[in-house]
Structures are given as C-alpha cells and as structure tokens.
Amino acid sequence: MQRILSTQLARHTGRPVTIAGWIHRRRLLKSVAFLIVRDAHGLSQVVVTEPATRAQLESLAEESVVEVTATVTGNEQAPGGVELTGPAIRVLSAVDVQLPFDMHRPALSASLPTQLDHAALALRHPARRAALQVAAAATAGFRTALTEQRFVEIHTPKIVGSSTETGAGVFTVDYFGRPAYLAQSPQFYKQLMVGVLERVFEVGPVFRAEPSDTARHLAQYTSLDAEMGFVADHRDVMAALNRTLGVMTSTITERTRVATPKVPAEIPAVSFTEALRIVGARDDGDLAPEHERALGEWAVREHDSEFLFVTGYPMRKRPFYTHPDPRDEAYSNGFDLLFRGLEIVTGGQRLHRYDDYVAALTAAGEPLEPYAGYLAGFRYGMPPHGGWAIGLERFVARLLGIANVRGATAFPRDLHRCTP
Amino acid sequence: MQRILSTQLARHTGRPVTIAGWIHRRRLLKSVAFLIVRDAHGLSQVVVTEPATRAQLESLAEESVVEVTATVTGNEQAPGGVELTGPAIRVLSAVDVQLPFDMHRPALSASLPTQLDHAALALRHPARRAALQVAAAATAGFRTALTEQRFVEIHTPKIVGSSTETGAGVFTVDYFGRPAYLAQSPQFYKQLMVGVLERVFEVGPVFRAEPSDTARHLAQYTSLDAEMGFVADHRDVMAALNRTLGVMTSTITERTRVATPKVPAEIPAVSFTEALRIVGARDDGDLAPEHERALGEWAVREHDSEFLFVTGYPMRKRPFYTHPDPRDEAYSNGFDLLFRGLEIVTGGQRLHRYDDYVAALTAAGEPLEPYAGYLAGFRYGMPPHGGWAIGLERFVARLLGIANVRGATAFPRDLHRCTP
Numbered sequence: 123m124q125r126i127l128s129t130q131l132a133r134h135t136g137r138p139v140t141i142a143g144w145i146h147r148r149r150l151l152k153s154v155a156f157l158i159v160r161d162a163h164g165l166s167q168v169v170v171t172e173p174a175t176r177a178q179l180e181s182l183a184e185e186s187v188v189e190v191t192a193t194v195t196g197n198e199q200a201p202g203g204v205e206l207t208g209p210a211i212r213v214l215s216a217v218d219v220q221l222p223f224d225m226h227r228p229a230l231s232a233s234l235p236t237q238l239d240h241a242a243l244a245l246r247h248p249a250r251r252a253a254l255q256v257a258a259a260a261t262a263g264f265r266t267a268l269t270e271q272r273f274v275e276i277h278t279p280k281i282v283g284s285s286t287e288t289g290a291g292v293f294t295v296d297y298f299g300r301p302a303y304l305a306q307s308p309q310f311y312k313q314l315m316v317g318v319l320e321r322v323f324e325v326g327p328v329f330r331a332e333p334s335d336t337a338r339h340l341a342q343y344t345s346l347d348a349e350m351g352f353v354a355d356h357r358d359v360m361a362a363l364n365r366t367l368g369v370m371t372s373t374i375t376e377r378t379r380v381a382t383p384k385v386p387a388e389i390p391a392v393s394f395t396e397a398l399r400i401v402g403a404r405d406d407g408d409l410a411p412e413h414e415r416a417l418g419e420w421a422v423r424e425h426d427s428e429f430l431f432v433t434g435y436p437m438r439k440r441p442f443y444t445h446p447d448p449r450d451e452a453y454s455n456g457f458d459l460l461f462r463g464l465e466i467v468t469g470g471q472r473l474h475r476y477d478d479y480v481a482a483l484t485a486a487g488e489p490l491e492p493y494a495g496y497l498a499g500f501r502y503g504m505p506p507h508g509g510w511a512i513g514l515e516r517f518v519a520r521l522l523g524i525a526n527v528r529g530a531t532a533f534p535r536d537l538h539r540c541t542p
Numbered sequence: 543m544q545r546i547l548s549t550q551l552a553r554h555t556g557r558p559v560t561i562a563g564w565i566h567r568r569r570l571l572k573s574v575a576f577l578i579v580r581d582a583h584g585l586s587q588v589v590v591t592e593p594a595t596r597a598q599l600e601s602l603a604e605e606s607v608v609e610v611t612a613t614v615t616g617n618e619q620a621p622g623g624v625e626l627t628g629p630a631i632r633v634l635s636a637v638d639v640q641l642p643f644d645m646h647r648p649a650l651s652a653s654l655p656t657q658l659d660h661a662a663l664a665l666r667h668p669a670r671r672a673a674l675q676v677a678a679a680a681t682a683g684f685r686t687a688l689t690e691q692r693f694v695e696i697h698t699p700k701i702v703g704s705s706t707e708t709g710a711g712v713f714t715v716d717y718f719g720r721p722a723y724l725a726q727s728p729q730f731y732k733q734l735m736v737g738v739l740e741r742v743f744e745v746g747p748v749f750r751a752e753p754s755d756t757a758r759h760l761a762q763y764t765s766l767d768a769e770m771g772f773v774a775d776h777r778d779v780m781a782a783l784n785r786t787l788g789v790m791t792s793t794i795t796e797r798t799r800v801a802t803p804k805v806p807a808e809i810p811a812v813s814f815t816e817a818l819r820i821v822g823a824r825d826d827g828d829l830a831p832e833h834e835r836a837l838g839e840w841a842v843r844e845h846d847s848e849f850l851f852v853t854g855y856p857m858r859k860r861p862f863y864t865h866p867d868p869r870d871e872a873y874s875n876g877f878d879l880l881f882r883g884l885e886i887v888t889g890g891q892r893l894h895r896y897d898d899y900v901a902a903l904t905a906a907g908e909p910l911e912p913y914a915g916y917l918a919g920f921r922y923g924m925p926p927h928g929g930w931a932i933g934l935e936r937f938v939a940r941l942l943g944i945a946n947v948r949g950a951t952a953f954p955r956d957l958h959r960c961t962p
Contacts, residue, residue, distance in 0.1 A: 125772060162739050162740035162741070185923040186923050214894075217921070217922060217923045221922070257695075258694045258695040258696070262695070274582075276674065277747065277764045277934070277951070279955055279960075281713070283960040283961040297960055300960075311952070317564075317666055318582075318670075319582050320582035321582070326746060326747065327700050327747070329700075331718065333718075342699060352562050474634075475635055496962065501639055502639075502641070503605040504607065506634060514697075532696060532735065533698060535699055535701055537718055541702075541703040542915020542918065
C-alpha cells in the first residue's frame with residue numbers, strides 16, 4: 123500500500139492506510155497504548171489495543187523507524203481529529219540505545235552544546251526542524267524575487283589565490299602544496315559577473331576565521347548575495363533588496379505557516395549621522411550592537427517597521443571598493459539593513475572605474491598585483507553597480523527569536539566546533 | 543529616461559529610448575558608422591552619421607560602457623528588424639587598453655587557457671555567457687522539480703573534521719590551528735538530514751584535490767545533491783531523478799531557448815553485467831570512459847535515448863555506505879547515469895541500519911570513531927533511503943558540446959589554476 127503522510131490522514135477517514143516515520147512517543151496505559159509516529163510533516167496517533175501489537179510496541183525504543191498499516195478513525199480528541207486504529211506495525215530500523223534527551227516535549231530541554239553534539243537527533247525535533255524549513259523557504263523566496271528581477275544565478279570559487287578581501291580572519295588551504303584561502307565572500311566575483319550578466323545572485327557558503335566566540339558569528343555561514351549593474355546609486359540597490367525581502371517573507375509564510383513581519387513598500391532609511399543622533403552615540407565609524415538595538419526600537423516606534431536602513435556609513439570603516447557619496451566623500455553610498463535591531467544585510471554602491479580602484483588601493487597601501495584578476499573587470503569596462511549580502515542564519519534566528527545563530531543552522535562551525 | 547533592454551527595442555519603434563551596455567563592436571565606414579551595443583540579453587545596432595557623435599565614437603574603445611539615447615527605427619536588414627538612429631552617447635566607463643582578443647566574432651579565437659586568464663573579459667562573450675545561463679536554468683529546474691516532490695533545501699558544512707569519505711584527494715584547511723578538510727561531497731550530511739526532513743537537496747560546491755589534469759575534472763565543482771527516505775530500493779531514487787531531469791531540461795529550453803534532448807518517461811537501464819556484455823569489456827569493477835561512450839551510442843541506437851542508467855555496479859568499487867543488491871550481495875543497488883556516453887550522475891540506495899554500517903566500516907578496516915557524528919544518525923533510526931549527485935559543469939558541458947568542463951564554469955579551479 124502506498125505510504126501517505128501524517129497531513130493527509132483526515133481525507134482517508136474510514137479507510138485503511140499505511141504511514142511511516144519515527145516513534146516520537148509511546149504512552150503505555152493500562153488498557154490501551156498510544157504510539158505517536160512522526161514524519162517530516164507532522165504527527166500521527168496510533169491506538170494499540172491488541173496484545174501482540176502492544177508487546178511489539180513495548181519492545182520498540184523511541185526513534186525506531188516503523189511502517190504502520192491501520193484504519194483512519196475520526197476522534198475529536200486526537201491531534202488533527204483522526205487517529206489510526208487496528209494497526210499492524212512493521213519495523214524498518216530498530217533503535218536499541220537510550221536517547222540522550224527526550225524528543226517528545228514541546229522544546230528540547232538539552233543545552234545548545236548538547237544539541238549540537240547530537241545534531242543527528244536534535245535536528246529531528248519539530249522546533250529545530252522548523253528553523254531549517256524557514257531557512258529553505260527564505261532562500262527559495264530570495265531566488266524567486268531575483269529571478270523575477272532578471273538576476274541570474276552564479277557559482278563562484280570558494281578557494282581563492284590571495285587573501286585580499288579583508289586580510290584578517292581568513293582560513294588557509296593547502297592547495298596542491300601551495301597556500302590558498304577560503305573565500306570570505308563572493309564579492310569580487312559577483313562584481314566581475316555584473317560585467318557578464320548585469321544582474322547576478324549567489325546562495326553559497328562563506329568562511330570567516332572568527333577568533334571570537336559570540337552568539338552572532340559562525341565560521342561558515344550561508345550568504346545570500348546579489349549584485350546589479352546600471353544603477354543610479356545605492357538607492358536602486360536598496361529598492362531591489364526591499365522587494366526581495368517582501369518575497370522572502372511571503373514565501374516563508376506560504377510554505378511554513380510561520381508568521382512574518384510586514385515588509386514596508388519602502389523600508390524607512392536614516393543616514394548614519396541621523397542614526398548617531400537618534401541613539402545619542404558618538405561617531406566611531408560604525409554602530410555598536412546596543413545602538414543597532416535602540417535603532418530597531420526607534421523604527422518600530424516612529425515608522426511601525428521592524429526593518430530599518432542605515433545609509434551613508436563613513437568611508438573610513440567600509441571596504442575599499444565602496445563608492446563614496448558624491449555630495450560628501452567622507453561618507454559612503456553603503457548601507458546596512460537592521461532587522462529587529464540586528465544587522466542582517468550589508469550592501470551599497472561600488473566603485474566602477476579602474477582608476478578609482480587604483481587610487482583606493484594605493485591609498486590603502488595595498489599592492490595592485492594580488493588584485494589583478496579583479497581589476498581586469500574594471501579595466502575592461504564596468505557599469506555603475508551595487509549589491510548586498512544577507513546572512514541567512516542571522517535572518518532566520520532573528521525572525522524566529524532564536525538567541526544563538528547556531529540554533530538556526532544544522533551543523534554549525536565555530537572556533538571550537540568542526541563536528542559533527 | 544528609463545533604460546530598456548536590447549530585446550525590448552522592437553516594441554518601441556518610432557519612439558526615443560535609452561539603452562545601455564558595452565561597446566561590442568564599432569564599424570567605421572566612410573559615410574556612416576555603426577555601433578553595436580551589447581547588454582546581458584542581446585545586441586543593438588546604433589547608426590551614427592552626425593560628425594560630433596562619430597568623433598566621440600572613434601575615441602571610444604571596445605568594451606567601454608555607454609548609455610545611448612536614440613530613436614528606434616525599423617530596418618529589415620538590422621538584427622531584430624530595428625536599429626537606433628540619431629543617437630546621443632553618454633560614457634559610463636571608458637576603456638583605454640587594447641583587448642587581449644576580439645569579442646565580436648561568433649566564437650572566441652583565444653585558447654581556453656587565455657580565456658581563463660582573462661575571465662573577466664572572456665565570459666562576456668555570448669557563447670561563454672550562454673553556458674552560465676544554461677547552468678543557472680538547470681539549477682533552477684533541479685530545485686523546482688525537487689520542491690514539487692517535497693524535498694527541502696539544506697546547507698551543509700564545507701569544512702569537516704575528518705577526511706573520512708574517501709581518504710584520497712582531500713584539501714587540508716588550517717582550522718584555527720588544527721587540521722580540517724574541505725568536504726568532497728555533502729553525502730554524510732544529506733543522509734543525516736533524511737532523518738530530519740525525509741527528502742533533502744543541496745546545490746553547493748564540493749572539493750576534490752584531483753592530482754590529474756583532465757578535461758573532465760575540477761578541483762571545485764557544483765554538485766546537485768538529493769537524498770530521499772522511505773524508498774523501496776534504488777529504483778525509487780532513479781524515478782525521482784528521471785522526473786527531475788525532465789524538469790531541468792524543460793527549464794533550460796524555456797529560459798535560454800537552448801534545445802535539449804528528450805528525457806524519456808522511463809530512462810532505459812542496463813545492469814553493469816549487461817553493460818559489460820554490450821561493449822565487450824571485462825569486469826574491472828567499473829566502466830572505462832570508452833565503454834561509457836560506446837554505451838551512449840548503444841542507448842541511442844537501441845532505445846532512442848541520450849540518457850542511460852547503468853545499475854548494479856559491483857560492491858567492491860562503490861563506497862562503504864552503498865546498499866548491496868539483496869539478490870546478490872556482490873553487486874550493489876548503486877547506479878550511474880550516462881548522458882551522451884559520459885557519467886554525469888552517481889547515485890544509489892544506501893545502508894540504513896547501524897549494524898550494517900559497523901560491519902561495512904569494519905570490513906574496510908576503518909576505525910569507527912571518526913565517523914561518530916555520521917553513525918549517530920543510524921543509531922537513532924533511519925529509514926531505507928538513497929540519493930544522487932549530478933555534476934553541474936559536466937552536465938552543461940555535455941549538453942552544449944563543450945569539450946573541456948572548464949569552459950562550462952566561470953572561474954575554474956584545478957591543479958594549476960587558483961586565479962582569477
């Protein structure tokens with residue numbers, strides 16, 4: 123008999139079906155036993171009264187994989203209004219070890235490190251699983267929105283020949299006996315690809331050898347990158363991002379039923395100097411986490427928005443490829459997007475003329491040679507362009523109220539952790 | 543004036559428009575000059591007669607980025623039936639170097655190594671660009687097909703703590719002062735995620751320290767991975783792949799107008815032993831490239847199919863997690879898919895019981911400890927499952943008749959090349 127999913131049970135009421143999944147919970151009462159089977163979509167309640175089947179159930183540990191053939195029977199008290207009666211149980215994989223923590227409670231009681239040590243099990247919990255489903259939906263929405271806006275997906279090298287982008291925090295690879303580096307972002311490549319396809323995006327891993335152990339940083343995370351040519355300035359980039367976020371949140375709600383905040387048709391924006399004034403901070407060239415939090419509260423209060431753009435960061439703290447604000451070259455056409463007071467996107471307009479790159483690198487005391495492949499793109503003609511990068515795990519964690527970004531990814535990598 | 547694309551010109555006939563792009567070619571005739579502007583979607587022909595504009599055009603090198611405001615005028619001889627007349631040209635980025643090769647010919651005359659050295663330029667050629675657009679469409683079709691079949695996208699670690707999967711061909715990373723490795727595939731992780739989401743897919747980079755310099759191998763390539771639980775055996779996996787390939791090819795044709803071969807409703811399949819008989823080879827445990835080519839020709843001749851499954855490879859040449867054929871345990875429930883006589887997919891049913899893994903690793907003389915995080919998934923209950931991995935660049939190269947897989951990726955990595 124063809125297996126059906128837990129979510130399809132109700133439409134088979136009165137008929138025999140076969141379900142399959144993991145033993146989520148057993149409740150062995152005196153006169154009856156309940157078997158809760160978990161599949162990827164939900165739970166099914168199986169009622170066991172027949173002695174031989176009960177004996178079989180008693181011998182099966184939680185997380186064993188079973189196939190159950192039974193009759194769908196209406197029961198208003200059961201989850202979803204139906205349960206399965208008169209079951210025959212076939213064991214697909216029997217578990218014979220004690221679980222390190224209970225799986226059937228609404229939230230896992232194990233600490234985050236314990237969950238991460240036992241990822242193969244912990245991720246099966248519906249709450250942990252939900253974060254991964256939200257991440258998948260966010261990513262799908264990102265691609266849909268960009269494809270609609272004529273962006274083309276690219277795949278760029280994750281092993282690069284020189285550690286040029288920021289210098290610090292780079293992992294070194296033994297590349298056939300010589301040193302190479304893991305890419306900290308697809309920044310240079312996505313810019314080059316603007317010269318080829320005008321508008322590009324990439325969803326892929328980026329690598330940061332973060333020496334600090336915080337709740338916001340991972341050594342590998344998923345970056346949702348986009349870059350677009352023929353822009354007037356950073357505001358065209360912000361508009362494309364704004365539209366993209368709207369599709370991401372609607373896709374999440376559509377696919378996972380998780381409520382998402384309204385993305386305003388035009389996300390409010392404040393300049394860096396205005397932002398300093400709002401939070402009463404002095405100019406250190408960037409915003410501290412507590413200032414970002416205060417700005418998040420301000421945006422809700424003043425604009426009824428959980429999203430806030432901060433534009434015009436000082437040039438001195440932005441990367442060399444940042445385009446200055448033509449009205450005041452101490453400030454940039456770069457922006458951050460705060461979501462509930464946390465920076466989840468960095469973006470901006472980039473330099474597009476070869477001479478400007480030579481000047482910017484020279485001013486930074488950098489040799490040109492390691493940048494040769496990148497600079498070639500500008501030497502051979504590049505339009506005004508800009509883009510952004512969204513940190514997927516940060517976005518999902520903020521959306522779901524997960525305190526530590528490690529809880530929003532399946533197998534996190536950090537200073538102390540490289541397994542499982 | 544809002545910029546329009548080359549492909550939208552005809553619907554603006556008789557009206558002034560603004561286009562923008564790269565100077566693809568200039569033809570400076572005596573009485574008239576032609577400017578061919580390339581954008582991401584096509585070419586536009588601009589007719590220059592006015593002396594000042596002609597002088598401006600003469601001063602501009604190929605690949606300079608320009609914005610042209612002009613009137614759309616019908617001309618049956620022009621590409622697309624229209625050209626632009628009475629232009630005003632605004633320069634967005636001027637190029638002042640000689641190009642290393644001509645961009646305006648139907649095919650690039652430069653050798654592949656020269657193209658790769660100058661990737662920022664060479665990829666702009668419509669033929670090179672088309673391969674990247676096909677890759678993007680193939681990937682989109684892959685995701686569409688799998689999402690329809692209830693697969694969920696995952697993102698797995700690319701830095702792993704032990705070099706367990708094959709041993710050979712692994713890149714070592716300096717991970718905060720201790721050795722770690724670049725993942726050769728998401729195999730272990732996608733299997734673990736079957737325990738969480740039942741059906742999963744990942745599109746991401748994989749890394750192979752290939753010491754051989756062939757036209758078929760890359761040190762980094764894009765793997766289209768899928769894994770599904772609750773299968774009867776490998777044939778369920780092959781059916782899901784078959785359906786996925788159909789959506790991939792139709793998406794390619796829909797998005798890029800590139801003709802794709804028919805994917806049969808049921809791709810023909812031969813067993814490994816039948817395959818040996820067909821090509822008259824002896825059993826070395828695998829098929830040599832020339833045998834794969836001969837099988838490709840046989841499939842066209844006998845089944846009118848450019849795709850062919852080969853099933854039941856000997857266990858001795860498949861990885862330890864391969865599920866044996868229950869009818870003869872010397873052979874496996876593993877398969878390859880040949881496309882035009884080249885293996886582009888490897889897949890199969892996997893072991894799903896903990897004890898079978900312990901036995902398989904022990905038989906291979908492997909210690910269990912490095913596999914602990916992986917084995918935990920089976921210890922805690924896993925359904926019968928299987929999956930596959932498609933090599934994206936190989937598939938695109940084969941589809942487009944690109945002889946070297948490096949021509950089907952933007953910035954290839956190999957034994958000798960780690961830039962640009």
